[in-house]
Amino acid sequence: MFELLFFSLLNGVVTGLLLFMLASGLTLIFSMMGVLNFAHASFYMLGAYFAYTISSYIGFWPGLIIAPIIVGLIGAVVERYGLRYVHRWGHVAELIFTFGLAFLIEEVVQFIWGKDTKAYQEPEVLHFALFNFFGQDFPAYKAFMLIISISIFVVLLLILTKSRIGLIIQAAITHPNMTAMLGHNVPLVFMGVFGVGAGLAGLAGVIAGPALGTFPGMAVVLGPIVFVIVVVGGLGSLVGAFVASLLIGLLQTFAIALDYSVNDLLMLFNITTDVDSALRDLWTLSLPQIAPLLPYLLLVLILIFRPTGLFGKRET
C-alpha cells in the first residue's frame, strides 16, 4: 500500500508540474487578454512534433532549446496577425478564433507528420532507472521532467515578482490602459506574453512527448484539462494555477491507483446489489473508471459555487 501511495504521489507531482507548464502560460494570457486560448494545447503538440523532427536530425538536446523557441515565435505571430485582428469583432469571435486555430493546427500536424504515433524517444543518457523502491523502478526521465518543471516555475515566479518586466506584465494584467498611458507598449507586452506562453507550452510538449506519446490527438487529450486548471486555480493567479495543477495531477493518478468501486462502499454497509439490474453500471462504478470525469466535475462545481476559482480575485 505504501509503495502504491509513494509512486502515485511521485507520478501525480510529475503530471501536475507538466500541466502547470501549460497552465502557467494560459492563465497569464487569459488574465491579460480575457481570451481563453483553445489553441494553447495545440502549441504543446507543436512543441512535441518539432522536437521529434529536430531530434531525428541533431538529437534531443538541441530540440529542447530550439523547438520551444520556434513554437514561441509561432505564438507571437498568431497573436500579432491573428488574435489582434480578430479582436475588433469582439470577445466571442476571439474565443472561436482560437478554437478554429486548434482545429486547424491539428489538421496541419496530420498533414505534415501523418496520423500515426511518432517514435519520439527520450535521450539515451536519461534511459536508466534513477532508483529502485519496493521493487519498482523510477525512471530518470521523470526526474528530469520534474527538475525542468520546477525550475520553470521558480524562474517564472521570480521574473513576474522581482523583475521590471514582470512588474509591467502585472500592471498590464490589471490596468492595461493605465500602463499604456505610462508609456509602456502594452500590445508588445501582450505579444510577448502570448509568445512566451506558447513557448512554455511547446517546452512542455518537448519533454512530455517521449513520456505521453507524440500523436495528433495529444492536444485534445490535454487541452480541456488545462482549462480546468486555469478556471479552478483562479484567473491570473500563478500560485492558483500551480496548486490546481498539482491537485488535478494527484487526483488523476490517485483515482487510477486506488481501485475501489461503489460496490465496495456498499459492502461496508452490508448492502448487496443485483448484478443484472439496469443500474448495474452504477454499482460497478470504480474510481479508475471515473478518473477522467473528476477534473470536469471539479470544473463545473467550481464554476457554480466559486466562480473566482480557488485563488482568483476576479470572476472569470
Next chain:
Amino acid sequence: MSNISNAQSSTPQSSKFKVFRPWIFLAVLFIVLPFIFSSGISVYTMNLMGIFIIFALSYNMLLGQGGMLSFGHAVYFGLGGFMSVHFMNYIEDEVFILPMFLVPIFGGIIGLVFAVIIGSFSTRRAGTVFAMISLGIGELVAASSLIFVAFFGGEEGVSGDRTMGPNILGVDYATDLQVYYLIAAWAFVTIALMYMFSRTPMGRMANAVRDNEERAEFIGYSQRKVRFISFCASGFFAGIAGGLFAINFEIVTEENLNALTSGVVLLMVYIGGVGFFIGPIIGAIFFTLLQTLLSHYTEIWQLYVGIMFVLTVMYAPQGLTGILAMHLPVIRMKRVPQLIMPYIRLGVPVIIFLIGAIGLLETVHHVRSAPVDQTMMTLMGLEYDTHGVLPWVVMVICTLGGGYVAKSQAGQLREAWEEAHAPVSSNGGSAK
C-alpha cells in the same frame, strides 16, 4: 395572384400571403427536392442536411440569438439520439405501440429535461463562464457515456430498427426516401417553430440580453431567466435533431455527443453566419456538402475546412450569409452590372491562386501518403508525375502569380464596391 401582390393596397390578405410565401416555397422545395436529386447519395446527403439544419438552428438560438457560446451542444443532440434509439427498441419489443415518426419527440423531451437541469445553473452567466461550464458538461457526459454501458452501449453504441411499429398509410421507412420525407416534415415544423420563437417577445428579449444584459435587467427582465428559456428551447430542438439522426442511421454512438460534434455544429453555424436566421441553414447545407462531396475527392478535406473556418472568423465574421446579405442593397438598386467586371478581374486570379495552392497541398499529401513506387497522380482531370519538375513549377507559379495579381486587384474591387453603394447610407447590410 400576382395582381394582388402588385396592388398598392395592403389588404390583410396580401400581407398574409407575403408572410406565408417563403414557407409555402420551403414546403414545395422540400417536396420537390428528391425528384430533382434522386440518386441514393443525394438523398442520403439531404437527410443529413435536414438533421444538421435543425441541429444548427437550435445551436444558433444560443450563439446567435442569445449570445451564449456553447462548447457542449452535442450533449443534447446525442442524448436525444440515445433516448430515441431506445424508444425505437421499445417499439420493436412492443413495450409501446407508437408510430415511428413520433420518436423524435422523445428525443426532444430528453434534450429539454437535460437542458432544464444543466441550464438551471449554467445560464446564470453568459460569456466565458457559460462557455466553460458547457465545455465541462460536454466532457463529463461524453466520458460518462463510455462508463454507463447499459444506456449508452459503450464503444459500439446502441442500434435500433426504424421499420418497426405500426405502419401508417403503408409507410415503413424501409427506404431512405421515406426517411427523407419524415426528416423534411420535421425540419419544416421545427424551422417554423424556431423562426416563430425568434419573433416572440421572448425571442426579442433574448436578443436584448445578448446585446446588453444590464439594460435588459433595468427594463425588468431577469437575464438569467431569459437565457434559461432560450437554453431549454435550444436543448429541445437539438434533441429532436438527435432523434431524427437515430432514425436515419439506426445507430447512435458516443461520437454523437462528444466534443467533436459540438465543435462541428459551432463550425457550421459560424461559417453560415450567426447574425441571421437562415445563416445556420446555409452553414449546415454548406458543411454537409463539404463533408459528403469533398471527402469523395480528397483525403485532406478537413484541412480545407479548418482553413476556411479560420479565414471566416478573421475576415467574414458574419459568415456566408453575411457576404450574401452585403450584396442585397446593390441588387435592390439594380447596380449589379457595375460589380460584374471588378469581380471577374479579381475572381480569375483568385481561382488561379486556389488551383495552385490546392494543387500544391494535394501533391505534397500524395507524395507523403502514396506508396513509394506510385508517382503518378490525377488531380482535376489531369494526370502527372509528382516527381517531375514541371508540375511543381506550374503550381508554384499559379500560387504566387495568382496571389500577387489578386492582391493588386483587390483595390479596384473596393473602389467599385464603394461606388455601387455610394448614394445610399452605406451600412453595408451588416446585421449587428
